[in-house]
Each structure stands twice: as C-alpha cells, then as structure tokens.
Amino acid sequence: MSLSRRSTHLGIAAGAAVLTLTLAACSGGDTTDDPTTSDTGSSDEPVTLTLATFNQFGYSGESEGGDYMYDLIAEYEEAHPNVDIVYNVADTSNTARENFFTKLGPGGLADIEAIEVDWLAEALQYSDLLADLSNPELDGRWLDWKTAAATDADGRLIGYGTDIGPEAICYNVDAIEAAGMDASREAMTAAIDGDWDNFFALGQQYTDATGKGFYEENAAVLQAMIGQVAVPYEDQSTGEIIALDNPEVKAIYDQLTAASAAGLSAGLSQWGDDWAAGMANGDFAVMPCPSWMLGVINGNAPDGNWDIANAFPGGGGNWGGSYLTVPASGANVEAATELAAWLTAPEQQAKAFANVGAFPSQIDAAASTEVQEATNAFFNDAPIGEIFAERAAAVEVAPYKGALYFQVNDAMVNALRRVDEGVMSADESWAQFEADVQAIS
C-alpha cells in the first residue's frame, strides 16, 4: 500500500515542475463554467467552504506551494461572490488518510475531502457517512471504471474522480541500444505491444545481451499485472480472501519468480535510495510508467536518455489517482457538492493538468487540446498527452479492491521481495505468503 501512496506523492510533486514548463505554451484562455453545474439553483447567501487535499492537485499554487498557470480557487470565488473557500493541503496522502478516518465518524472534516484510490476501499466501508454525489447530469463525464470504483453496493457515488495514472512503459534509450536493440519509440512500442509472455521474452533478450536486469523489481511488475485481474484477492460478494485459491494470482507469482530467476529483475526495491541510484546508473532498462512517474524519472536520472513506448503488456493499466468526497455531516453539503462537481469538470481538470500534470479522469478533458498537445522535453519530446490518453482508453479492467486488498497485496509484495533478495526460494516464500494471508482477518 505504501508503494503507490508514496509514489503518487512523489510523482505529482516532481511532475509539476516538468509539465508546467512544457505546457506553458498551450494555454487556452477559456474560463467558462461547466454548464452542467452552473449555480442557477443555489442561493446567494454567503457561505464558507473548506476544501482539503494533499500533495498537489493543481487547484491553487498559493495553497499548494507551486507556480501555477491557473488558480481555480480564485476563479470559483470570482464567479460566486457569495462563496469563500478555505483551502488546506496536507503534506502527504498518509497524513490526509489518518485525518480522514479519525474525523469521519465524530465530525470535523472539511466540506470537501480528497481521498486517494489506495484508501478508497476503506472509505467505501463507511459510504453512509459520505454524501451521495451521483447526478444524472454528470453521467459520462468520467471514464467508466473510474466512477465504478467509487460506487458502493447500493449504487451511491461517494467521490468525483480527479486524476488517474494510466500506465505506459518508460525505457532507458542508452540501455536498450547497448543491448543491440532498436530503441526508437515506434520500434519499442511495437516490441512491447502484446501479452506479458512477450514482455518477459523481450526482457530475456535484453538480459542475455547485457547481463543486467530488465526491469526494476518484481513488485513493480506485480502492480501492473495484478491491476489487470478483475477479481484478484477477495470474493466480490462475500469479501472473503480468495488469493490463495485464485489460479491467476499463483500464475503471476510463478511468472515473476521465474523471470527473476532468469535475471530479469534488478531487485531494486521501489522508492529506495538504491532504486533511485540504479535508475540513473542504467541498472535496468524499462519500468511500468504511470503518467505521474515521468517527473520521478526526470528527477532521479536528470542526465539520462529516456523515452516512452505507447504500449503496455497485457492491455491497459492504471496506477493511482484520487477523488473528491463530501462528508455527509458537513454544514454545506449542497454548496460543497457543487464546488466538487465544478473542480472535477473537464475544463478545470485540464487546467489542473496544465498546472501539475495530474492526468484527468474526464473523457472530455483527456481529449482537450491542452492535454492532447502536451509534450515532454525530457522524454525526447514524446507526445505524452496523446500517449497517456490512449493508455487511459486502453484500460478495460477495474480490479475489485475490497477492504483487505492492500494487506494481501503487501504480503504478496513482500513474498516477491524475499525471492528477489535471496532470503528465500520461490517455494518457501510462497509458503510464507500463504501463512501471512491466513493470518489476515
């Protein structure tokens, strides 16, 4: 769980600098309100709304501590003179998570609280404490799987989607060339396009040629592979853990441990110091790469020569993303819902993308010129907007994540790391994974 939580934080923070630069030229001066959420129905009584997010959502540079092109908070206040917005930003999503669950019951949360997809399953357990935000007028605004993940069993929508993390494959051009392979974007896209067996075969070719690991570590690839399994660890109706009986889980484990036995995994634990240094030193050639990872790579390997393949093994994949929720106990639920709907409208999310590079979950925002024309200089001017919009459209599966998802996934990550680190053999580690999972309750 810490994997992706930390990652989004790092990613968004680092991505900010890169994208604000590259997108400076593509600004549209359009400031019209979203017609679906215009304030026709609401009263003009003065109201103070509190908004709480974490890291950088790209709403206001003043509160988030960045030099942004647009200030969405000021824009809303200008259009609604009776609304005063108090915007608080937590430093990490972990801080926000603890605050959210501590105050969700007794009260004291902001009128709008941002939550991350990693703790969405936990929040869904308490969906009755959050306002139902479903609104027929907003149907079709978001990608289907984004909305489906935030809808509870009774059909209540607890959050409006903000950003997502569609995954492509980033690769180190020099490393790929050193293996005697064609490192052009087109060639790599064609080479990676296919299933996971194809990906591991490509890796074998690379490892045989260079003697180095192909990808960073097994746990990183697990993230991508398990994200394509519709029902990975828990039974959808009963909530019982099925990870040990699910042949797909064991198949992924076997595939990954076989790959690491063949030397494909560089064994660099994600987000660690060695991982960052290994990225700069070319210890591995490719990595699963959600949109927010670009800034992380740029930050860790500023002198590197990296590019993005517009392909992802086994179909599309998503890693990370957030929602805006409205706690039901708030004093201004109606006005808060209106603001949340406005902030997550395609126009605003396109601006947030321009501000910090948070890839929008709205279909229209992904199609907007602001996103489509975005390029990234560090990745050889790759058309990142176009690539990630295509990658987002390729996502077919929104895996079922129940309340125990991250505990089981952590156990799986540890099982794979034990094999990568040489602490245990693949069989021993699986046996311990079984024991760990049985202890979860």
Next chain:
Amino acid sequence: MTITQPPGVDTPASEPRKPAPPTFRQRLGRLDVKLSPYLYIAPFWIVFALVGLFPIIYTAVIAFQDWDLVRNTGEFTGWDNFAFVLQDREFWFSLRNTFSIFLLSSVPQVIVATVIAAMLDKNIRSKTFWRMGVLLPYVVAPVAVALIFSNMFGDRYGLVNSVLGDFGIDPIAWHVDIIPSHIAIATMVNFRWTGYNALILLAAMQAIPRDLYEAAAIDGAGTWRRFFSVTLPQIRPTMIFVIITSTIGGLQIFDEPRMYDTNGQGGSNHQWETITLYLYKTGWGEFNFGRAAAVAWLLFIIIVAIGLLNFAVTQRLIATDTMAKKSKNLKKVTK
C-alpha cells in the same frame, strides 16, 4: 503588666481561658499548609490524567473489543485480541528485533557515553565547544538522521558498503540480513543519544568532590584505577537513570526503523520490524485498532516488567554499596 496595657483592652482574667474558635484567617492558613502542596502539583496530575492515564485506561477498554475507529463503536470480544497477537508470528519477530536493536544500541551507547563524559571531565581547551559538540546530533530530527543513515547504509550504492569495498570487504546486505539491519538502526539511535547521555553523565562527574581524586592520587592510584574506583562508583545513581531512560526509549523505538527504508514496513521478512512498528501497522495499516490496543498493552506490560527488573537490580547494587560502606565504617570504629 496593667500599666503597659493599652487603654480600651480588658483581659477577662477571671474566666478560665477557652481556646478561641479559629478565625477565618487561621482556617485559611491551616488549609494553606495542608492543601497548597497538592494544588501546586495538581496541574501536572490533571494533565497527566488527561493525556496519560485516560488514554492508558481507554486503550485497555479498546483492547477487549473489535473496535471501529470511524464509528467509535466496538464489539466485546474478550481476550481474542491478546490471543491473536500472542499467536502471531509477526509479534514474536518484532519482539526479537526490538530486544536485539535495544541491546545493540543501549549497551555501546552507555559505555561510549561514559568514556566521552570522562574525557570531557578532564581539563581540556574550549570546554564549552566540545560539550556542545557532543550534543549536536541530538538537535537533528530523528527522521532526518534516519534518512541520512539509510542512504549511507544502502545495499548497492551506500557509502558504507563502498568504503568496505575499498578495504576488500564484500558488500553487506544492510536491508536484507537481520543483524546488519539491526546494527544500522542501532547506529542511528547511538548517533542521536550518545552525546545526550554523555552530558548527563558529565554533570554527575563534575559533582564528584575533587579531593577524592587527590586522595586517590596520593595513595598511588593511576588514571584507570581512579576512573574505576572513584568515578564509576560515584556516578552510579546517574548511571542508573541513564540506563532506565535508554531502556524505555530503546523498547519504544519507532522513527528509525520506520524510516530505514521507504516502505516503512520493517522489511520483506520482518527483519527490522519493531513492536511499535507492528503496533502502527496493525492500527493504521490494517485498521484493526482493537488488536493494536492489545499490542500497546503488551508493550506497556513488557516495559513495566523490565523497569521493575531494572529497579530490583539497582536496589541490590545500592544495598550492597551501602553495606560495604557500613562494614568499612565499622572497621574504622573498631580500629
């Protein structure tokens, strides 16, 4: 007598003297004597009751329930939480790690702190500079210390391994093997606390009467003999304080193992997961606050037990010390 008596004041000489009922002032005065001390310490006890006692008791209540943090409700489950924790392999791993890290940090720390204090106690130039210098690591936030050291102890690109490599020593898997990871974490703890303890011990050493050393020197005791026979026995009470505080701190170690790698889970095989880290993971990771409360109480009991053990040992030490003194005095008398 009567002459000196001021006019207007007559003494009822004939009546037998009855104790006059205490005036308001007197009563206030008596109350002052009896109550004031309690009032003076009341703020501490009120604050302690609010932030110390109440949480301890409330934690005990939660420990017997399947607790839902958000709804603030729980279902009574008896000893289930304790039974689970005591049967959980992870708990015993973390207990092992906690004691191992505690021993690896506290023992060298107290020894080195004593040596540093003894050196600072000598007549050296720019005393204040050196004394402040040893305290400097204490000023650095533990999280910052952990970040720096976990980088130095990197498995592949760490400074320590590359220096070891220069001496032809194979790189050590600091984040994989159990004992190396404990040594690395203990190093962070020692870096932070050694200077602090050294200053406390130094204060105790400064209070030793100098004539003891002179007498010892005249009797022909060398530097080492003076250190072992004068300095160490004289600073024993302070030493006990230092040992007890570092025991409590050592058993509650959290920041360093949490920050030792970026995942903060204590390693893929619980290599450096401590009890507090286990508690945190159970509570905030698994959202199982009933069980986390049970862990908290088990840790509390362990600390109390070890505190009592410490106390018993030190009592005995002091007792033997005074007995030795008494017998010496007796000898003097009989002479």
